Amino acid sequence: MIDDIIKMFDVVSGQEHGSIVKVLLIGFAFGAIILYSRLDKFEKMAGFMIFEDTLVPRMAMTTVALSSVGFYFLVESGYATYNIKPTMLGGLIIGGILFGIGLVILGKCPSAFLVSVSEGRLDALVGVIGGMFGGYVFTIGYPYIQQILGPDLGKIRVPDFFTEHSLLIVFTLSGILLTIAFLLPTIEYEDPADINEKNK
Amino acid sequence: MPRSIPWWLGGLLMALLFYYTFSTWGANRPIGASTGMSYFANLIFDLDTEQYEYAAIIEKSGAWEAVMLIGVFFGGLFMSTVVTKTFHLSYIPTLWKERKNTSIPSRMVWSFIAGFLLIFGARLAGGCNAGHILSGGSQLAVSGIIFAVVALGTGMITGRFFYKKRKK
Secondary structure, three states: OHHHHHHHHHHHHHOOOOOHHHHHHHHHHHHHHHHHOOOOOHHHHHHHHOOOOOHHHHHHHHHHHHHHHHHHHHHHOOOOOOOOOOOEHHHHHHHHHHHHHHHHHHOOOOOHHHHHHOOOEHHHHHHHHHHHHHHHHHHHHHHHHHHHOOOEOOOOEHHHHOOOOHHHHHHHHHHHHHHHHHHOOOOOOOOHHHHHHHHO | OOOOOOHHHHHHHHHHHHHHHHOOOOOOOOOOOHHHHHHHHHHHOOOOOOOOHHHHHOHHHHHHHHHHHHHHHHHHHHHHHHHOOOOOOEOOOHHHHHHOOOOHHHHHHHHHHHHHHHHHHHHHHOOOHHHHHHHHHHOOEHHHHHHHHHHHHHHHHHHHHHOOOOOO
C-alpha cells in the first residue's frame, strides 16, 4: 500500500501537469471553493433536482460561461490546448443515467462528497466507500463493459459544426448561460441546522 | 468571515481556478475527479496495472486526480474547521429527514448504493460533473453536453419519484 502511494506521487511528478505541490494546491482551492459556496451540502445538489434550491445551476452556469470565454482566449494565444473527452454514446447515456440517479440520492458529486466528509458528514463517507466499490467493479468488469461504451463519435466540440465564427459561438453560448443564471430566481433551501448554528 | 459566498462569487472563483489549471502556467489539463476515485479504488483493492487493463488506462490521469482529491479533502477540512466552522459529525441531511425518513441505516444503505452508482456511472461515461459538465462544458465539448442533459434529466425524474412530499 505504501509503495503504491509513493508510486502515485512519482507518476504525478513524472507528468508534465504541474508539480505535486501545485496539484495539491489546485485541489485545496477546489475543495475550499466547494465548501465555501456550500456545494457539498445535500440540500444544494439534491435540492436543485427537486426544485428547492437554485444555487447549483446558477453557479455551474456562471463557471461554464466564464471559463468557456477564458479557455477560448487561452487556447488562441497558445497558453493552453483543448482536452476534449471522446463522445462515446453508449457509455455517456448509460453512465449518465446511473450517475444522475446516484447524484440525486447521495446529493453530492464525486469531488463534493470528499468535501462533505471533511465537514463531518458520515453519510457522505459511506457514499465514498460505495464509490470505491463502484470503481472496483468497473475495473474488474472492464473487458465486458467495454463492449457497451461505443459508438465513438470522436472528440467533437460544438464549434466544429461551424467552421468559422467560433468566437461568436463561444460568446453567444456564454451570454445565454450568464443570462439564464442571472434570471433564475433565487430559491434557497434554508437548512434549520445552519440557522441554529448562526444563532449560537 | 461570512459563512458562505453567493453563487456568482463561487462561479467566478471556480472559473479563475479553471483558467489556472487549464493553462500552461498551471497544470495544462482540465479538472476531473471520478478518475481519481477509480484510482483510489484500484489502490485499495490492490488491482495492479499488469493484470487489469483499466488500471493501466487510468494510471496517469488517475494518479493526478487522486493527488488533487487529497488536496480537495484538506481544502474542505481547512474551510470547515477554520473559516465557516461548520464541522460537526452528522448522519442524515435535513432535507432527507423531511422528504424521506429519519432512519440512519436507511440513509447509509442508500448512500452506499448512490456512491456506487455515482462512480460506476461516471466511469462508464468517462467523467463526472467536474470533468464532463464543468470542464467539458467550458470547452463546448459535445460529450459534456450530452452527459449534462442525460444525468441532470435522470436526476430530476428520479428525484420526483424518490423524494415524495409527505402528506400533512
